[in-house]
Amino acid sequence: QVQLQESGPGLVKPSETLSLTCTVSGDSVGSYYWSWIRQPPGKGLEWVGYVYNSGTTYYNPALKSRLTMSVDTSRNQFSLNLKSVTAADTAVYYCARYQMLDWFDPWGQGTLVTVSS
Amino acid sequence: EIVLTQSPATLSLSPGERATLSCRASQSVSRYLAWYQQKPGQAPRLLIYDASNRATGIPARFSGSGSGTDFTLTISSLEPEDFAVYYCQQRSNGPPGFGPGTRVDLK
Numbered sequence: 001q002v003q004l005q006e007s008g009p010g011l012v013k014p015s016e017t018l019s020l021t022c023t024v025s026g027d028s029v030g031s032y033y034w035s036w037i038r039q040p041p042g043k044g045l046e047w048v049g050y051v052y053n054s055g056t057t058y059y060n061p062a063l064k065s066r067l068t069m070s071v072d073t074s075r076n077q078f079s080l081n082l083k084s085v086t087a088a089d090t091a092v093y094y095c096a097r098y099q100m101l102d103w104f105d106p107w108g109q110g111t112l113v114t115v116s117s
Numbered sequence: 118e119i120v121l122t123q124s125p126a127t128l129s130l131s132p133g134e135r136a137t138l139s140c141r142a143s144q145s146v147s148r149y150l151a152w153y154q155q156k157p158g159q160a161p162r163l164l165i166y167d168a169s170n171r172a173t174g175i176p177a178r179f180s181g182s183g184s185g186t187d188f189t190l191t192i193s194s195l196e197p198e199d200f201a202v203y204y205c206q207q208r209s210n211g212p213p214g215f216g217p218g219t220r221v222d223l224k
Binding site: 044045046047058060061094099101102103104105106107108109110 | 151160161162163204206208212213215217
């Protein structure tokens with residue numbers, strides 16, 4: 001059974017970089033596309049981007065200029081870096097497997113990141 | 118960019134009743150439409166993919182239909198654990214995206 005677990009700081013200062021890691025167990029991170037999705041408190045879901053082992057990435061156009069995603073096969077992890085954050089980036093961040101570039105399953109439990117000084 | 122609209126925003130029903138949730142796309146997404154259930158404090162859970170295929174472990178009371186721009190999620194008889202928010206999601210030639218959600222709450 002595939003399981004995903006997000007990790008990273010829960011508090012980031014404005015203008016700094018938000019960095020999160022998703023650790024995958026039960027499957028090889030090199031075999032699939034992987035994605036990040038976020039959800040501001042009390043709001044809906046926003047797709048952030050996806051990454052593949054080959055280095056292929058596709059980012060939400062609204063975040064593209066600030067976003068970097070990568071895969072680390074040695075640790076079976078993938079990561080997200082979002083620079084120059086503002087309060088608008090405060091959200092629960094979920095990692096998920098992007099099956100067939102079509103649907104997201106499974107999901108991690110999510111991690112709340114607050115942007116505040 | 119394709120925009121998804123969900124209706125109604127809130128659906129108030131009783132256990133045992135039938136729930137019908139709608140998702141409309143601003144242009145055709147063929148059958149590339151998925152449905153998720155989210156309960157408070159939990160991650161979304163995949164229910165339906167490719168418009169009508171139930172994900173592993175999803176009860177038969179959940180069914181999906183539609184193609185092109187109009188899609189429906191039906192819960193044939195609501196169980197107490199089904200009261201939650203439901204999101205549709207599309208993938209097209211552009212970025213994938215989610216609808217704003219429909220909340221199914223207890224009448």
